[in-house]
Amino acid sequence: MNxxxxxxxxxxxxxxxxxxxxxxxxxxxxxxxxxxxxxxxATRKRIKRGDSLFRxxxxxxxxxxxxxxxxxxxxxxxxxxxxxxxxxxAGELVGMDGISNEQHSCxxxxxxxxEVCVIPYDRIEEVATSVPALRSHFHKVMSREIVRExxxxxxLGSMHAxxxxxxxLLNLSQRFEARGYSRSEFVLRMTRAEIGSFLGLKxxxxxxxxxxxxxxxxxxxxxxxxxxxxxEGLRAIMTGQGSQSEPR
Amino acid sequence: MNxxxxxxxxxxxxxxxxxxxxxxxxxxxxxxxxxxxxxxxATRKRIKRGDSLFRxxxxxxxxxxxxxxxxxxxxxxxxxxxxxxxxxxAGELVGMDGISNEQHSCxxxxxxxxEVCVIPYDRIEEVATSVPALRSHFHKVMSREIVRExxxxxxLGSMHAxxxxxxxLLNLSQRFEARGYSRSEFVLRMTRAEIGSFLGLKxxxxxxxxxxxxxxxxxxxxxxxxxxxxxEGLRAIMTGQGSQSEPR
DNA sequence: CGTTTCGTTGAAGAGTGTCAAGGCCAGTGG
DNA sequence: CCACTGGCCTTGACACTCTTCAACGAAACG
Numbered sequence: 394m395n396x397x398x399x400x401x402x403x404x405x406x407x408x409x410x411x412x413x414x415x416x417x418x419x420x421x422x423x424x425x426x427x428x429x430x431x432x433x434x435a436t437r438k439r440i441k442r443g444d445s446l447f448r449x450x451x452x453x454x455x456x457x458x459x460x461x462x463x464x465x466x467x468x469x470x471x472x473x474x475x476x477x478x479x480x481x482x483a484g485e486l487v488g489m490d491g492i493s494n495e496q497h498s499c500x501x502x503x504x505x506x507x508e509v510c511v512i513p514y515d516r517i518e519e520v521a522t523s524v525p526a527l528r529s530h531f532h533k534v535m536s537r538e539i540v541r542e543x544x545x546x547x548x549l550g551s552m553h554a555x556x557x558x559x560x561x562l563l564n565l566s567q568r569f570e571a572r573g574y575s576r577s578e579f580v581l582r583m584t585r586a587e588i589g590s591f592l593g594l595k596x597x598x599x600x601x602x603x604x605x606x607x608x609x610x611x612x613x614x615x616x617x618x619x620x621x622x623x624x625e626g627l628r629a630i631m632t633g634q635g636s637q638s639e640p641r
Numbered sequence: 642m643n644x645x646x647x648x649x650x651x652x653x654x655x656x657x658x659x660x661x662x663x664x665x666x667x668x669x670x671x672x673x674x675x676x677x678x679x680x681x682x683a684t685r686k687r688i689k690r691g692d693s694l695f696r697x698x699x700x701x702x703x704x705x706x707x708x709x710x711x712x713x714x715x716x717x718x719x720x721x722x723x724x725x726x727x728x729x730x731a732g733e734l735v736g737m738d739g740i741s742n743e744q745h746s747c748x749x750x751x752x753x754x755x756e757v758c759v760i761p762y763d764r765i766e767e768v769a770t771s772v773p774a775l776r777s778h779f780h781k782v783m784s785r786e787i788v789r790e791x792x793x794x795x796x797l798g799s800m801h802a803x804x805x806x807x808x809x810l811l812n813l814s815q816r817f818e819a820r821g822y823s824r825s826e827f828v829l830r831m832t833r834a835e836i837g838s839f840l841g842l843k844x845x846x847x848x849x850x851x852x853x854x855x856x857x858x859x860x861x862x863x864x865x866x867x868x869x870x871x872x873e874g875l876r877a878i879m880t881g882q883g884s885q886s887e888p889r
Numbered sequence: 890c891g892t893t894t895c896g897t898t899g900a901a902g903a904g905t906g907t908c909a910a911g912g913c914c915a916g917t918g919g
Numbered sequence: 920c921c922a923c924t925g926g927c928c929t930t931g932a933c934a935c936t937c938t939t940c941a942a943c944g945a946a947a948c949g
Contacts, residue, residue: 478791489787493784498788521769522770525766528766542794543747547722597905603928632720802937843939864896
């Protein structure tokens, strides 16, 4: 390590001082419990844009809490098809896919320079014995991931291209807002192809839908920069009410 | 209850005697640990075909281990679109969606007369403190659900109709086999529309694909009864190698 | 036995994918 | 500093898969 004292400092103030704690932690933990939690976080890790945090097949050892940055997770089928299963931003926990097999089943790659807290899984299991509130919170986080994926299945299984993209933009918007960023203006960290993979569409379809939204005055797009002009309009599209000029 | 003594008997022999234990339980539990586990299971519950085990919005209180029967889970979007998120058979655990919010987010409905073990969630939390092996197993079960859903996302996001259906049939086949039933001959408990909803297709497309598989000699279909004649052929279709007469 | 639900099949049309060409932008090396 | 390169994005034309609509047959149910 280049700067051990820097790392140590970081370790000391982890969690209790972290501006992500409302996202990571259960509310109402006692100070003693937060202390316990801080023992969890072994180290920080930086991942440069394009590098992977872990890959399918890697031995599972830790979960990771995103501190800063942006990642994607992808699964690859036997015949080589790739599917983006999610995008992850600050405050989110990644790596839970690895628990079942003691081995990761997806790749997780940084889409911009990223920093994560490394949480060794055996420590989580230890703390799960002694701090019920943390264990219970951990269960909720896993359950929330299951519910999130139900939502993605609904999107992939029953929505049209523009509906999917509207839902995607609104979801991003809401997540940025929850982190204190603008809900109406943000930068897409991923390519059109990656959005397409996540939404079950081709990149051209994503591009066309974005262009259509722009000409309809719902958003402004400039490459990766997006401004949401008419969130209600997007919501209408998402729920299948987009441009029904003729009610029969 | 009509037959309390019968219920009590069932309670007594639960788990340690259950022929699903390889599916439900972690291997290598001590007898004392299995005892602990049996305390978990409060009651059995029977759900008649068409009735629901729980509905979206219901207060979350318990997980359910399917003992016998067949269920589907569905989510409904704000605008009324319905998506089947999974089918559940003996040995599988359902209800984990409810943990995150203390409230269920999907409907789970019996597709045939079904019997489940009711496992009150607060008991799980208790036992999670005292029996690490069970807690760890529970985490793996949740993680496995996350991984399963990744697989569904891959299917919905990147596969064609016949590829999806082939994958679906092979998945069912493999699950039946794991439960000691025939892997080549089984009854579909769900309608074409339900298969379609799960696979992101219309019922007509499901019907056509099944017919095509039948005329190609891959399967035999008679209404809900399916016989898999050529599993390798299905696997080839699933991986996108279906009927490539002309290799360029 | 009538009624309803479920399944099959055909024909036509909509929505996406595919292929191709060209533009924009950042990074690189001359 | 500028030209070049390669990745990313946009747009058009066309092909193809899947959906939609419709009619009918078969099985399940009361």
